Amino acid sequence: MLLFVAFACGLGMFLFTRFLGTPVLTAFIGSENLHIVPAANTYIQIRGFAWPAVLVGLVAQSASLGMKNSWGPLRALAAASAINGFGDILLCCAFGFGIAGAAWATMLSQVVAAFMMMNALNKTGFRAFSLSVPSPGELLQIFEIAAPVFITMTSKVAFYSLLTYFATSMGTMTIAAHQVMINVYCMCTVWGEPLSQTAQSFMPELIHGVNRSLVKARMLLKSLIIIGAMTGLTLGFVGTSFPWLFPYLFTNDHMVIGEMHKILLPYFIALIVTPSTHSLEGTLLAGRDLRFLSLSMTGCFCFGGLILLLVCSRGCGLLGCWWALAGFQWARFSLAFQRLISPHGMLYSHDFYQHELVKVKTT
Template sequence: TMISMISRCERERGRDEDEREETGGNCGNAGRRGTTRGTRDDDSSDDSSDSDDDDDATKEASVKDLMRFTLPTMAIWLCDPLLSLVDTSVVGLSSGTLELAAIAPGSVYAGYPFYLLATGFAVATTSMVGQDRLLARRGGAEDEDERTVASAIMTASGVAAISAVLLIAAHEPALARYVGSANVALLPYASAYSVIRILALPAGIISAVAQSAFLAVRDPWTPLKAVTLTTVLNLVLDLWFVTGLGWGIAGAAWATSASQVITMALLIRALVRRGPQIDKVKEMLREAKERAKTSAFSSTKESRAVRNVGAPALRLPFKKPRNDYLERLKSVAGPVMMVALIKCIFVGAIVRSATAISPEASAANGVLFTVYFFFAVVGEGVSQAAQAFLPPQLGNFEKASKLAFNIMLVGVVIGGFNAATSGLVPSLFPQMFTKSAPVIDLMNQAIPFMALALFAHTGSMASEGCLLAARDGVFMSLSYVPNAALSCVTLSILSANGFGVRASWIALFQFHCVRLVINAVRLRAANSPLRKSLSAVADASKTDLAAAADNFAGLEGIADVGQTPTPTTS
């Protein structure tokens, strides 16, 4: 793309030279008039180009467009749930019910802090890179996106390292309280699994930030290559460590942690290699400018266009963060992490309710939650589509509501397929996860409710994506608290009446249904965030550039970044 851009500029220069040769001696006043007219034409062309960009950004997206965007993004977020799925399957088949049951509490303790931090930093990085690209297109600093990525990686690595130390220091009493006195036998296995996974927490968070830098510019293929490679590697290491070396649940944890470290290395390497690539093209642009003798070649314009192609570069040593970086990070990551925290607490309570019943119930619930989170990335894809396509339509309630309806329709269609597939896998192939007949029986009791929860989850994520696109995070945070509390009440009532493992999934299904209804009412209300235009938000927030520009971090922020088609964990 970069080379073709330069070639186009060279062809334009050649045509201008041919025209000058044809005009011969008429290059005095006429030439000056032509130059002036050419300058005006160039300005007009630039204005037209900007207008075209705006038209492209505000073009209504069809269901086909949404599907084309949503489906490829899902593979990007399959990495972590796929690693957990492999762990569950290999441990369940090789190490028995007790170690399989220990994966659930171990995953909660190690995985939920990862999800909380990764979600906040990843969403913030995507939003800020999109904002930087937008401002660069409008004449701002060209390398601000590089500074943002470097700052995000430094901040994320520091926070993740501190979190890992604290989690390891507190893991024994925390896990003992979580599993309860009735399941003390699970504690050694859960402790070993969680500590090993926590050791790779910084690598996982850095990978999430690096991955979001690629997704912000619609490049899913680079992280997809890394994810595919490390997933295959994780499977090989799982079989070797768990089955070959007999390390059991600890071997599964080491395999997953090693895969996360390698993923981080591959993504960081890809970002670092972007620096020389960008520098080489900039040098070619400077040489082309020196050879150019007309105004047909606009170095500044072409330079900005080139820098908006591909992911930002990660340059060493890291650049100093902007003075307002932490404020920008807090404005985006704060509401997202609050929502993620409520999700973690609620889902953690659900997992604990089954762990307290028996090791068999814990194992069955652990398998189903692994399957659930594997398929839950479908909802994330729908949510990402909403955040990408909806922002340019905000302010025109008719268009925005129509697009929101299409997004919900996509959520229903994909959610139905998702629910059916997720239910069939553990029903038809339970031996993929365990050989224990009691565990399989408990799984079969809860599978229909798990499928319903996934169906409702996809629709609720579509509505949530619409609210995120409109930056309505405060409302989301406030609505999550009573909804989660109500679902916990339902969980307690059902558990007391002998519903067992089914109680967890009925409560989760209720949670998603209530969330869908609340979000739908909000989107259709008189004060709907869909009625607020981006320009109005920007005018109202000129004193806070970060908060204003973040509203453009969806499709408009990356509209001209590239043509490659581009999904947070639930």
């Protein structure tokens, strides 16, 4: 059923990109940077073909990880990375297709990854290619779980989009510096995702499974936070070193490099806390504390958006935007950490899910 929902949403995203891509890009970029629209539109139109495959692949990946099968997704992502890298070199460097070549390479890699994810599910006994249309009641059940998660993810993506929106209004050099730094930042933050996936795979049985053990759940979370802190510090130093010491790997423009160097401190501060935040939010997802997670992320988005508006209106430039990002990341960490260490929280109170048990018995 979730594969069907993902496929339907993917088709909707494809149609949205196809027919509304140019107006949305124009509104987002602004009148000062209209020369960017044709290249950007070419990129998103090609990438749009992969939307159904991307969403279906994400559902298949989550199903495999939920069954503690990480080898199938690993092989799919490794193959996708190899195809994407080889395609970029071939289409961009050898054939000179530019941004269109990069888009085709990424699109092809995402389609291949989706099919490999589905095949991995088939090997576990599922018929992944046999989609099932959910009934209204089943859609409601899916909505009750997916809606808070959707709000959480949308708030996070919206903040990053808002960050890029404000950076875009500061000129071409600032845009270039921001794009370099945000891409390196995203490459580093990916290293924290396995901690979230580990929490989502192992925490449910410890928190509300048949062999429930809150002591083991707390021990697992402690280990994940320690690993996250060590990973964050390592990524912080390594991830900051490349733009600082080897900026010519990304650009030869001295003005762009100068803008990059201005934001290294907030970049480092935002990066070091990200892996630990992933482990905390993964635990909240595993414990289905979805209402708190969605409300806290929405609050962080509103707070971060106000800070962005304030710093940009006062002419703080790209540096102010990245300090807002650092505040956004630390606010996420603080709220999730306080929730999980609360004596009345899911990891300490055996009555945390009492209202759900009562609802089940009533049903």
